[in-house]
Amino acid sequence: MTGSEDRPSFRLAYVPGVTPDKWARIWNERLPDVPLSLTQVPAAGAVGVLLDGDADAGLVRLPVDRTRLSAIPLYTETTVVVIPKDHLVTAADEVTAEDLADEIVLHPLDDVLGWEERPPGRPAFERPATTADAVELVAAGIGVLLMPLSLARLHHRKDLTYRTVTDAPQSGVALSWPQDAHTDRVEDFIGIVRGRTVNSTRGRQPDPSSAGRKPAAGKQQAGKQQAGKQQTGGARRGGGTPRRKSGSGGGRGKPRRR
Known part of the structure; x- marks a missing residue:
C-alpha cells in the first residue's frame, strides 16, 4: 500500500446491473476533496480496464483472475x-x-x-x-x-x-483492484463498502509524524495523579491492617461483669 495519493480523483469502474450510488454518496461525504469518477464498463471488459490502469478499482462480476487482481466478494445475486x-x-x-x-x-x-x-x-x-x-x-x-x-x-x-x-448458477459481485495498486484511496473505498465508520483506521498506515511523541504536560500531570491514586488505593487494600484508635470500641473484648 502506498502513502498519500498523487491522483486528484478516485476512478471507479462498475459493470451493468451494479448500482454504486450509495457508496458514491458516502465517499463524497467523507472525502469531499477527492472527486469520485464513475465509469460503466461491459462485464467482459472490466478486468482489462483495471489491469490497464484506466480505473483504480471496480465493481465487477466474479470470477476474476486472482493472480493479478485482489477481490472482496460483496453479494450474490438471484x-x-x-x-x-x-x-x-x-x-x-x-x-x-x-x-x-x-x-x-x-x-x-x-x-x-x-x-x-x-x-x-x-x-x-x-x-x-x-x-x-x-x-x-x-x-x-x-x-x-x-x-x-x-x-x-x-x-x-x-x-x-x-x-x-431456484437451481440456476448465480452471479457474484465483488470490489476488485490490481494487486500491485492497493493504495490508500482503495482502502478508503474498501472501508465504505464494508461499512466501517469514518473514524476507523483499519488497513491504513499509521501517521509516521506521531511516532515518538511525548504526551503534553497536562496529560503527564494527569497521568501522575492517576498513578498516585492507584498506589494509595493499593496501600489501603493490601498494605497491612489499619491501626485502630483507642477507645473506639472497634474490637470485641471480655464481657463486663455486672
Whole structure:
C-alpha cells in the first residue's frame, strides 16, 4: 500500500446491473476533496480496464483472475428467467431449470452466469450478441432468457416480467483492484463498502509524524495523579491492617461483669 495519493480523483469502474450510488454518496461525504469518477464498463471488459490502469478499482462480476487482481466478494445475486407477461411460467412464483426444458433459452455472448455447458432448455439457432438483443427477442416471443435479477431490472419492459430460478448458477459481485495498486484511496473505498465508520483506521498506515511523541504536560500531570491514586488505593487494600484508635470500641473484648 502506498502513502498519500498523487491522483486528484478516485476512478471507479462498475459493470451493468451494479448500482454504486450509495457508496458514491458516502465517499463524497467523507472525502469531499477527492472527486469520485464513475465509469460503466461491459462485464467482459472490466478486468482489462483495471489491469490497464484506466480505473483504480471496480465493481465487477466474479470470477476474476486472482493472480493479478485482489477481490472482496460483496453479494450474490438471484437468477431469474425473463418471460413475456402472458407466458405460462408466470403461473408460478419460482421455477426450476427442468421447468424450462421445453423452452428456447437464449444464451447471449455477454452472458455472466457462467454455465458449465449451456443453459437449460433448447438452444436458439444462434446466440444473440448482447443481453439487450436477447431481451428484444424475448419480447418478440422467440425465447426466454436467464440473467441476474439486477440485469432483469436494468432491461425492464412493460411487456415482460420475470420469475426466480431456484437451481440456476448465480452471479457474484465483488470490489476488485490490481494487486500491485492497493493504495490508500482503495482502502478508503474498501472501508465504505464494508461499512466501517469514518473514524476507523483499519488497513491504513499509521501517521509516521506521531511516532515518538511525548504526551503534553497536562496529560503527564494527569497521568501522575492517576498513578498516585492507584498506589494509595493499593496501600489501603493490601498494605497491612489499619491501626485502630483507642477507645473506639472497634474490637470485641471480655464481657463486663455486672
